[in-house]
Amino acid sequence: MSGLRPVLVLNGPNLGRLGSREPDIYGATSYKGLVESCTTLGAELGFDVEVRETNDEGEMIRWLHEAADGSVPVVINPGAFTHYSYGMRDAAAQRTAPLIEVHISNPYAREEFRHTSVVAAVATGTVAGFGIGSYRLALRALAEELTG
Numbered sequence: 001m002s003g004l005r006p007v008l009v010l011n012g013p014n015l016g017r018l019g020s021r022e023p024d025i026y027g028a029t030s031y032k033g034l035v036e037s038c039t040t041l042g043a044e045l046g047f048d049v050e051v052r053e054t055n056d057e058g059e060m061i062r063w064l065h066e067a068a069d070g071s072v073p074v075v076i077n078p079g080a081f082t083h084y085s086y087g088m089r090d091a092a093a094q095r096t097a098p099l100i101e102v103h104i105s106n107p108y109a110r111e112e113f114r115h116t117s118v119v120a121a122v123a124t125g126t127v128a129g130f131g132i133g134s135y136r137l138a139l140r141a142l143a144e145e146l147t148g
Contacts, residue, residue, distance in 0.1 A: 010054075
């Protein structure tokens with residue numbers, strides 16, 4: 001047992017394609033780079049970070065149930081699920097630990113359909129628009145939330 005607090009970093013559709021997917025919007029960091037960044041900073045903050053990615057809405061919902069059942073904090077980038085997945089939103093609402101929504105780009109600076117997040121109202125907070133740094137900011141915010 002590591003003594004580090006478990007944290008899930010959950011990623012929705014297409015985020016496994018980071019580095020090759022629209023680098024002008026999502027940057028050049030690969031998904032592997034995202035995982036390394038989150039696990040490294042997480043360890044510095046006292047977290048055992050597990051990063052997951054899915055294109056399946058049902059799988060995301062199951063992961064949120066798992067987190068709620070285990071009181072595991074979550075950093076989540078729902079991807080496209082952000083804008084329409086009420087099932088995911090309802091699973092996130094069952095949280096028993098902080099849940100921070102993240103976005104690499106600033107959704108409000110993009111297409112109008114991206115301006116609505118069904119998750120934001122049930123999240124502890126949202127970090128958006130700082131590239132991969134949004135995840136680092138979210139992990140730091142999570143550490144503050146858990147110790148503050």
